[in-house]
Amino acid sequence: MHCNIIRKSISKKEYHSMIETHDTAFSRTVKNGFSYYNATNLYTLGLREIRLENHTRFQDDYRMKIVINFNVFHKGDDFFSYNIENFVYDNFLSLLESTLEGFISNYHRGSPWFFEKVEYSRDYFTENHNEINNIITKCNYINGKRKLEFHAYESGIEFCSYEKTDQSRRPTFRFHFYRKKTEQLDKKNHLTDAQIMNIENMYHVEAQLFKGRIDDLSRQLGVSRGSIEDFTNSVLEDNYLKKYIIEIYGINPHRKRKANVEIIKNSGESSYSKRQLIHILDQINQSSIHSARNKYKGAQKKLFDSNLKKIINLGINPIYLTSQSPLAIMPPLVEQIF
Numbered sequence: 209m210h211c212n213i214i215r216k217s218i219s220k221k222e223y224h225s226m227i228e229t230h231d232t233a234f235s236r237t238v239k240n241g242f243s244y245y246n247a248t249n250l251y252t253l254g255l256r257e258i259r260l261e262n263h264t265r266f267q268d269d270y271r272m273k274i275v276i277n278f279n280v281f282h283k284g285d286d287f288f289s290y291n292i293e294n295f296v297y298d299n300f301l302s303l304l305e306s307t308l309e310g311f312i313s314n315y316h317r318g319s320p321w322f323f324e325k326v327e328y329s330r331d332y333f334t335e336n337h338n339e340i341n342n343i344i345t346k347c348n349y350i351n352g353k354r355k356l357e358f359h360a361y362e363s364g365i366e367f368c369s370y371e372k373t374d375q376s377r378r379p380t381f382r383f384h385f386y387r388k389k390t391e392q393l394d395k396k397n398h399l400t401d402a403q404i405m406n407i408e409n410m411y412h413v414e415a416q417l418f419k420g421r422i423d424d425l426s427r428q429l430g431v432s433r434g435s436i437e438d439f440t441n442s443v444l445e446d447n448y449l450k451k452y453i454i455e456i457y458g459i460n461p462h463r464k465r466k467a468n469v470e471i472i473k474n475s476g477e478s479s480y481s482k483r484q485l486i487h488i489l490d491q492i493n494q495s496s497i498h499s500a501r502n503k504y505k506g507a508q509k510k511l512f513d514s515n516l517k518k519i520i521n522l523g524i525n526p527i528y529l530t531s532q533s534p535l536a537i538m539p540p541l542v543e544q545i546f
Contacts, residue, residue, distance in 0.1 A: 209290045209445065210414060211256065213325035214436065215273045218318065223260055223270040225314040233312055234260060250311055254281030258312075273324065287388060287407050289329040289414075295440045322434035323422055328445040329414035332545045337387070339533055340411060343457065343541065344385045346496040347527045350458040350520065356383070358498070363390035364411075367456070371420050380420040383452045385413050413545060415448045446546065453542045460525040462538040465493070468524050475522055481515075485522075488515050493528045 227234050227245050234245030243262040250258065256275040263269035278290035281303070301321070308315045334340055344365050348358050356367035364386025370377040388410040392399055399407075417425065422434045431438040438444075472485050491500040497516075504512045519526055529535055538544075 209278050209292045209295075209440070210327050210329045210412075211275065211277050212323060212327055213273060213275050214321045215271050215324045215434075216319045216321045218260070218270045218272050220268055220270055222314075222316060222318065223262065226260060226312060229313045231313055233258075247312075250307070252280075253307060254278070255307070258308075285406075287392075287403070287410070289331050289412070292440045292445060293442045297437045297440070300436075321436055322432070323417075323436055323439050324434060325416060325418050326422060326434075326439050327414050327416045328448050329412060330449060330545055331388075332411040332413055333409050334411065334544065335409050336533075336535070336538070337409075338530055339462070339535065339538060340541075341387065342530055343462065343527050346493065347457050348496055348498040349456055350497065350516075350526065351455055356381070361386065361391075361394070363387050363394055367452075378420070379416075379418050381418065382416040383414070383456070384416075385453075386411065388412050413449060413453065415452055417448070450542055450546060453545065454540075457541045458520060458525050459540050459542065460520060460523050461540055462525045462527060462529050464529045464531065464533065464536065465489070467536070468528065471522055471524055472519075477518070481518070484515055485519055488512065489519065489524075489526055489528070492526050497526065 226232065227236070232245075233247040233249060235247070236243060236245050238244075245260040247258045248256065254277040256277060257273075259273045259275075261269075261271045261273060263271070277286065278292075278295075279288055280286050282290055282294075282300075284290060304321070305317045309317070341364075345360055348365065348367075349356075356369050358365060358367045364384065366386075367383040368379055369381045371380050388407040389404065391412070392407065419434070422439070425439075426433040426435065429438060468489060469486055472482050472489075475482070477485065488500065491503065494500075501509060501512050516526065525540065529538060
């Protein structure tokens with residue numbers, strides 16, 4: 209678990225008492241027709257942004273939101289994910305409330321906190337950078353489903369689903385897999401030698417659930433919407449991360465081209481089908497699954513997906529190990545990470 213958004217409802221009186229004192233920590237902004245006041249002076253404590261929102265165009269609706277890095281807040285390191293197996297809600301709540309009381313004038317404990325965004329994440333360490341980068345950039349939905357938009361970056365890849373509103377598209381789910389060192393350098397962050405050494409072999413895998421997806425899951429689980437106690441659950445984290453790692457990157461081990469071709473040649477497929485399967489594998493590894501699929505139109509695209517399914521059913525992961533790799537076989541990512 210890494211960077212989450214928590215929220216709670218506050219009264220009109222609480223809202224004004226926090227923003228109208230002479231030593232208020234909040235500066236006012238107007239966005240999308242409502243006012244909010246944000247303060248970032250608690251960043252070093254893991255509270256990346258504190259916001260008081262005034263949604264009063266149609267009804268009195270006042271909220272407090274905090275973008276919180278769980279690991280830093282619990283006295284950890286900004287680079288690493290917080291292990292929610294160590295999470296105790298009462299301890300977290302007591303620490304949060306006492307911190308806010310100490311830094312914000314007229315803050316009072318009150319209504320309960322809920323997740324508006326919850327991030328499940330794992331830190332993954334490996335020295336096989338060429339292999340992992342090759343896999344995460346070429347493998348965009350191994351099972352042919354393309355329900356999520358995806359974007360490739362220098363550091364890795366992002367998948368995202370959105371819900372459309374009258375004014376904008378809001379994310380409901382986001383999945384990231386990236387190399388931490390490259391991501392930090394992309395952001396132009398200045399790292400010490402010790403910090404670079406710390407994250408040299410570190411990859412970060414995360415699944416972010418936003419309000420729409422959290423509400424749906426809350427109904428399925430029969431819990432309060434965004435309940436922090438229920439959503440800080442290691443079983444839920446594992447299931448969510450594993451689900452998307454498997455759907456995107458598969459459950460079969462990675463091998464070099466020669467080994468995969470040998471499996472296909474020894475299969476019960478016809479000679480024509482074997483040539484098709486090898487051709488598709490080569491197309492994928494020259495670009496990516498998405499790019500290879502897009503070369504086909506209409507019924508041919510369905511044929512591509514059918515052949516990709518055959519490849520997977522033969523126990524083959526469609527992304528080869530690179531020819532220069534010292535490895536003969538690499539376990540699937542879900543096995544390596546978990």
